[in-house]
Amino acid sequence: QKEVEQDPGPLSVPEGAIVSLNCTYSNSAFQYFMWYRQYSRKGPELLMYTYSSGNKEDGRFTAQVDKSSKYISLFIRDSQPSDSATYLCAMRRAGGTSYGKLTFGQGTILTVHP
């Protein structure tokens, strides 16, 4: 079983829809939770990160972490065609000898059509 599970989709929504992307994980040592966005034929880029539990909002994007359920979410409001990309969740432990290693989910392919 993978440490991080993410539904690969693909997910297709109309412009303006609210999008919900989710990941579950099994390792309770994870403390940092990230969402990366990857456009076609590009490298991933950090979109948002959250430390421990709670919510974080940045414009149209909201990241939620529920450590009790080992579940994280990314919500995109008023989705735009420019949001079409692969979204990868990523996680890491705090401190120790993790050397900044991240564990990624499989990625969800999102298409927002006009």
Place this chain on the structure above:
Amino acid sequence: DAGITQSPRYKITETGRQVTLMCHQTWSHSYMFWYRQDLGHGLRLIYYSAAADITDKGEVPDGYVVSRSKTENFPLTLESATRSQTSVYFCASTWTGTTYEQYFGPGTRLTVT
């Protein structure tokens, strides 16, 4: 130019040949990483490095070799390429202060025939 670069961007090679993928970053980041990305698997860590001359295995290291003699370079070598190593390879780097944010290169698309 500042940033992280990978070369070549595209490579076709034959089974059994040795191939080296290059990665260069200009930020003097301590940490560097090599991933492979395959459909259904997301990004899987091959090797990582905490500093020059310090490297360690990731999740899928078999068949790969790395070295890091200089902070800015982190080459990945496939000693004897196999078809299962056909993939997109990404190099990434980060610094001690924000290890949750890794900066990725543009990727190398490798095909082994």
